[in-house]
Amino acid sequence: MPVVTLGRVGPPxxxxxxxxxxxxxxxxxxxxxxxxxxxPWRTDLVDAVLDRPDLRAVRTGEARxxxxxxxxxxxxxxxxxxxxxxxxxxxxxxxxxEERARDDADAGAQARRAALSxxxxxxxxxxxxxxxxxxxxxxxRIRAWVGAHGEAAVSLATLTGVDVELAWGAVGALPEMLxxxxxxPATTRDADPEDDRAPLGAFTLPVxxxxxxxxxxxxxxxxxxxxxRFPGGSTRDGAPVDAAGAAALAVRLRDGLTARLxxxxxxxxxxxxxxxxxxxxxxxxxxxxxxxxxxxxxALAQGRAVDPRDLARDLGPVLAGVWGRDAGAP
Amino acid sequence: xxxxxxxxxTGGAGGIEARYEDLETLAxxxxxxxxxxxxxxxxxxxxxxxxxxxESAVLSPGSFADAEGAVLGATVGPDGLAVSAVGFExxxxxxxxxxxxxxxxxxxxxxxxEGLDYLAGRALGTILPGxxxxxxxxxxxxxxxxxxxxxxxxxxxxxxxxxGKEELIAFLEDHPEVVQHLINGSGGLxxxxxxxxxxxxxxxxxxxxxxxxxxxxxxGAAGDLAGLFGDTGYEVTPGGAADAQREFGAPTxxxxxxxxxDATNGGMPDATGEVPAESRPGDGExxxxxxxxxxxxxxxxxxxxxxxxxxTGDAVRDSRANLELIGGQGTAYAxxxxxxxxxxxxxxxxxxxxxxxSQGGMTxxxxxxxxxxxxxxxxxxxxxxxxxxxxxxxxxxDVQVLxxxxxxxxxxxxxxxxxxxxxxxxxxxxDGATGDIARNHGLDVYTEGAAAVDASTDPSLTESLxxxxxxxxxxxxxxxxxxxxxxxxxxx
Numbered sequence: 161m162p163v164v165t166l167g168r169v170g171p172p173x174x175x176x177x178x179x180x181x182x183x184x185x186x187x188x189x190x191x192x193x194x195x196x197x198x199x200p201w202r203t204d205l206v207d208a209v210l211d212r213p214d215l216r217a218v219r220t221g222e223a224r225x226x227x228x229x230x231x232x233x234x235x236x237x238x239x240x241x242x243x244x245x246x247x248x249x250x251x252x253x254x255x256x257x258e259e260r261a262r263d264d265a266d267a268g269a270q271a272r273r274a275a276l277s278x279x280x281x282x283x284x285x286x287x288x289x290x291x292x293x294x295x296x297x298x299x300x301r302i303r304a305w306v307g308a309h310g311e312a313a314v315s316l317a318t319l320t321g322v323d324v325e326l327a328w329g330a331v332g333a334l335p336e337m338l339x340x341x342x343x344x345p346a347t348t349r350d351a352d353p354e355d356d357r358a359p360l361g362a363f364t365l366p367v368x369x370x371x372x373x374x375x376x377x378x379x380x381x382x383x384x385x386x387x388x389r390f391p392g393g394s395t396r397d398g399a400p401v402d403a404a405g406a407a408a409l410a411v412r413l414r415d416g417l418t419a420r421l422x423x424x425x426x427x428x429x430x431x432x433x434x435x436x437x438x439x440x441x442x443x444x445x446x447x448x449x450x451x452x453x454x455x456x457x458x459a460l461a462q463g464r465a466v467d468p469r470d471l472a473r474d475l476g477p478v479l480a481g482v483w484g485r486d487a488g489a490p
Numbered sequence: 491x492x493x494x495x496x497x498x499x500t501g502g503a504g505g506i507e508a509r510y511e512d513l514e515t516l517a518x519x520x521x522x523x524x525x526x527x528x529x530x531x532x533x534x535x536x537x538x539x540x541x542x543x544x545e546s547a548v549l550s551p552g553s554f555a556d557a558e559g560a561v562l563g564a565t566v567g568p569d570g571l572a573v574s575a576v577g578f579e580x581x582x583x584x585x586x587x588x589x590x591x592x593x594x595x596x597x598x599x600x601x602x603x604e605g606l607d608y609l610a611g612r613a614l615g616t617i618l619p620g621x622x623x624x625x626x627x628x629x630x631x632x633x634x635x636x637x638x639x640x641x642x643x644x645x646x647x648x649x650x651x652x653x654g655k656e657e658l659i660a661f662l663e664d665h666p667e668v669v670q671h672l673i674n675g676s677g678g679l680x681x682x683x684x685x686x687x688x689x690x691x692x693x694x695x696x697x698x699x700x701x702x703x704x705x706x707x708x709x710g711a712a713g714d715l716a717g718l719f720g721d722t723g724y725e726v727t728p729g730g731a732a733d734a735q736r737e738f739g740a741p742t743x744x745x746x747x748x749x750x751x752d753a754t755n756g757g758m759p760d761a762t763g764e765v766p767a768e769s770r771p772g773d774g775e776x777x778x779x780x781x782x783x784x785x786x787x788x789x790x791x792x793x794x795x796x797x798x799x800x801x802t803g804d805a806v807r808d809s810r811a812n813l814e815l816i817g818g819q820g821t822a823y824a825x826x827x828x829x830x831x832x833x834x835x836x837x838x839x840x841x842x843x844x845x846x847x848s849q850g851g852m853t854x855x856x857x858x859x860x861x862x863x864x865x866x867x868x869x870x871x872x873x874x875x876x877x878x879x880x881x882x883x884x885x886x887x888d889v890q891v892l893x894x895x896x897x898x899x900x901x902x903x904x905x906x907x908x909x910x911x912x913x914x915x916x917x918x919x920x921d922g923a924t925g926d927i928a929r930n931h932g933l934d935v936y937t938e939g940a941a942a943v944d945a946s947t948d949p950s951l952t953e954s955l956x957x958x959x960x961x962x963x964x965x966x967x968x969x970x971x972x973x974x975x976x977x978x979x980x981x982x
Contacts, residue, residue, distance in 0.1 A: 162916045162950040169896075169922040169938045200608050202700035231688055238694035245691065283927050284900060287605055291706035299692065302679060303701050308900045310925050317679055321695040322687045325679060331900050331927070341679050367712045367719075372587035374708035382583045389584070413708055420706045422598070422714050425816075426605050434602050435816040438714045449711060451718045451817060461715050472903040476878025479901045480795060480849040481816035483931060 178329030179271055186210065186249040188276075188316070188324045195273050197280030200287070200305045200316070209246045224248075245322065275328035279314040282307025282428065284482070286475065288317075288341055289422045295347070304341045306334070317341055335472035343468045346444050347418050360442060360465065364452065365410055366390035367459040373410035383407035392454040413463075416442040425475060425482050435478030439466070448474050587709065594713010601702075602815070718817035723980040724826040726833060730974040731772030732757060740781050740966040744955060745941040747790070747964065748875055748894070750779070751845050752933035755794035774977040776827060776850075778834045782968035788841040788870075789834075790963060793827065793850030824853050826977030828863060834973050836867065843871040843963045847933055848901055851877025851893070858882075858889045870961050875936035878902045879915075891915040892954045894939050898923025898930040916950050918943055 183191070189206040192199050227248075231241050290302035304317035314328040315337055329337060368390050373383060384407040387393065393406030401409060418441045425435035438449040440463065447463035448470065454460060466474070687695070696703070704710065730736075736758050741747040754777040757765035779790040836842070844854035851874030858869045859882045872879075872891045876899050885891060895902040897919050920939040924930055943951050958964040 162913070164916065164918045164946070164948050164950055166918060166920040166939070166942045166946060166948075169920045169935070169942050198608075200605075202698070205698045229688070231691065238691060239698065241688075241691055242695045242698055245687070245695070285605070287601075289601070289704045291704040291710070293706040296689075298680065300706075301696070301701075301703060303696075304679070308927050310927055311898055311923050313900070319680065320687045320692045321699050321701065331923075331930075332897050334900065334903055343679070345680055367591065367715060368584060368587050371590045371709035371712035372583050375583065375586045375590055377583070377586065379583050386584055386587075410708070417706055417708060420704065420711050422601075422704060424602060424605060426602075433816060434605070436598070436714065436718060437817070438711055438718075440708070440711050449715050451715055453719075459716070459719055461712065473878070473880050476901060476903040477849070477852050477881055478816055479903065480852050480876075480878055483795065483848060483901055 177271070178327070178333055179275070180325065180327040181272065183272075183324050183326055184249045184253070185318075185322055185324055186246060186253050188326065190253060191272060191276055192280075195277045195280070197276050200285075201303075205242065206246055206250070209243065209250045249322075271328070272326060275312070275314045275326060278309040278312045278328070279305070279307040279316060281309045282314070284308050284428070284479070285426050286338075287424045287426070288338075289424075290342060291420045292344070293418050294344065298345075302341065306337060306341075308334070313337060315341065335469055338471040338475070339468035342419075342421060342439075342446070342471055344419060344441065359445065360412075360447070360463075362395070362465060363409055363413075363447075363463045364392060364394040365406060365413070365461050365463075366392050367451075367461050369393070369406060369410050370413065370461050373407075373414045380407070380411055383410060390458050391456075392458045392460050413440065413442055418443060419446075421446075421471075423471065423475060425478050427482050433482055435475075435482040437471070437474045437478055439471075439474075446470075587712075590707075590709035591713045591716045594710045595717050597710075598714050598717050598815075717815045724822045724829070725978050725980045726826050726829045727976045727978075728833065728973070730775040730976055732770060732974075733768040734758075735972065736769075736771075736777060736974060737972050738777070738779050738970060740779075740968065740970050741790070741963070742965050743940075743944045744873070744892075744958070744964070745937050745944055747845055747873060747958075748933060748937045748940040750777075750790075751792045751794065751847055751850075751875065752937060754792040755847060755933055771974075772976060774826075776830060776975055776977065778831065778836070778973050778975070780834075780971045780973070781962060781966045786962075786968070788843070788962050788966075789831075789836050790843045790845060791827065791831065791854075793844060793846035793854055795848030795850050822979055823849065823977060824857055824860070827853065827857065828866070830975035830977060831867065833975065838866055839868050841961060842867045842869050843873065843958070843961075844869060845873045846877055847875045847936070848877055848931065851875060852879060852881075855879040855882040855885070855891065858891070859885050864889075871958055871963060873958075875933060875940070876901050876931050885912070885915065887912075887914055889914060890954060890957055892943075892958075893917045894936055894943070895919045896922040896930050896935055896939060898927075899935075900927055901931050916954050918951065 186206055186209070189199065189203045190210060192203070193210075231245060236244075284307070286306040288302065288304040288306070290304075292298060292300050292302065299319040302317065302319055304315055306313060306315040308314075308331055311330055312328055313331050313334045315325070317325045317327075327337060327340070366387070369383065369387050372386050373380070384403045387403035387406040387410075391400075391403075391406075393401045393409060395401055395405075395409070419439075420441070421437070421439035423437040423439075425437075427433070440447045440449060446466050446468065448466045450462045450464075452460040452462045693703070736753060738750045738753070741750060753759070754771065754775065757770040759765050760769070776794070777792040779792070781788050781790065831842075844857060846852070846854035851872075854872045854874060855877070857863045858872045863869070864886065869889050872885075872889060874891070874893045876896065877893065878901065879891065879893055891914060893902070893916070895917060898921070918939070920942050922930065922935045922939050924935060929935060944955070946952070955964065962968075
């Protein structure tokens, strides 16, 4: 596909130098206060801590690490432990106040503020919600919000809530920003030597069958009968599979599931429309899901293997649908 | 025995009054019935193997066979109890699956509304204009927190320190790895952001932030997908909302072509360049421009972005009830376009150029790839503005696609580098960033980009424009007429 790049068409533009920083939750909330931005999560827990005058002294070095390790093992209620954690963060942020005042003048601090301000003014917001099943040593979710304003795209992301990644760049960097958020480590599951199945490349399954494979009862013995009622399953080459094959495919997806992604696109000034992209990660491969129907009306989930960088490609058509036809009107 | 129909509840929670508890009770009822029948069935089968029957088999083989056949027929035969039991249990499973789907749809809807509330209800942030314009010193500061970048920047420290804006732009263009490092670092989010926060605190903290968990389940994903199974019916009516029919002459240039698409989208401007209120189009309007006289006729179909379809409602309707979830499929629009072309009397096999903006362009590419549509019409050209088209992997060789993309436009996000190398798909990227993300997607900016294409001497572009001329879509001196159709969703 020839790609031709032409020069500047309009007036001179500003340049957006990309950046990516890891900030503590309390820092982000404090920064948001400073620039008057409302964050996409509740901040009352942090607000309460920030407003307290009696914060405990800062622990440092080994004492801090030991305290941190004990935090989750105390007999105290989890909410008290969370409060203690945030207090400790807030105290350290206070300790750094002088340093921060110096930072105010530097370009890095200005860039952080500007990035958060741009996020707060975003005309379009992409919300990523990722549920992870990568094993006990990994977190179980990713929450991320990507906003676009002017020439800038800004993302906020967190795994546990304790730390937040703030990243920004030009709109053209969105594909890589999005890919970064869903690029996951390889799973460490032991390979089954008896498993000689080819890697999945694409599949089609009736939606009911997909859901039935993952109900609490795990009645795999009934899946072939259900598959017979809801035909339409097929493999990568589009060849139809019989009921037993469709049932086996559903079980394979369920047992190999390592992540689920829900990406929602919204526009600030439109409360009637939202866009949705649904992905599943089976073993180490992401699959983009799109809806379909058989000739007889059976609802189908059509899965296609994708790369993290394809998230932008999937979001493009959705953005086209969410964006108003009056966009750009002077 | 015919299987009882499953309770079909898929299709979105919005229009369904089913209560999950009731449905689950129904599932239990089916399940219990299945258990009871199955138990009875196996009890009966045990009879087939009991001593009396075995004995009779020795004494009277015929009577044993009859008895065994009767018992087995009543249990595992096609209409037997065991089969019935399986049928009931499958129903129970199906109901539970649908309940799971519905719960997923509800969860999705709730999150959607929360997000919309967030966007609509928050105070605007204090914008600090220009602060993203970071000079060389800023880049150095950023590099200091990024080891991967530090070495590269260190090598250029002196020259970066004195850079102006244009030089910095040039530096970033010459060193794309800088952007790559800053955006992506060495891996994904998990590699860099995992804290050593005790696992027991992760859930409570996220809950305290109001961030509900998403469950890594297939039925949850099925629930998300079910939200996309909306109504795909459509209606096509001749005419539009403007008082006067829009009339277009044959375009003489690509800019002319995009300008006419802009007029279909936003209305025909008057002599002052403004669009009078009585000339504004309604939602879902498309224009079909007929050029030439029989038998030498071709058709340009102008396809604006179609996102206002069917959701405008009236003031008394709850906008939440109208929430439309978009998955990028757009099939109702595509079907409506074809129906409008049929209504317009475009004869089978007629040469056609589809010209679309945003979702209109996406739909144009989709139609050009649809064998059924191409059987009906000779699609020679697709011209798109601000439309993602990479999701259409296969287009026939005889369809020429020219895609205009403003680098500042968030909508055509797709990266041309990943597309298949096909000589009939030409993508033009132009730098038309305006500083306003909405305007970057606007057709006025794309008209400027089209003018840049007209002026370009790039061989790919001159070839594309030559083909449009040779096929009579640009610079055709023949007479023209325009007809307007309005496409809307139906049955919603």
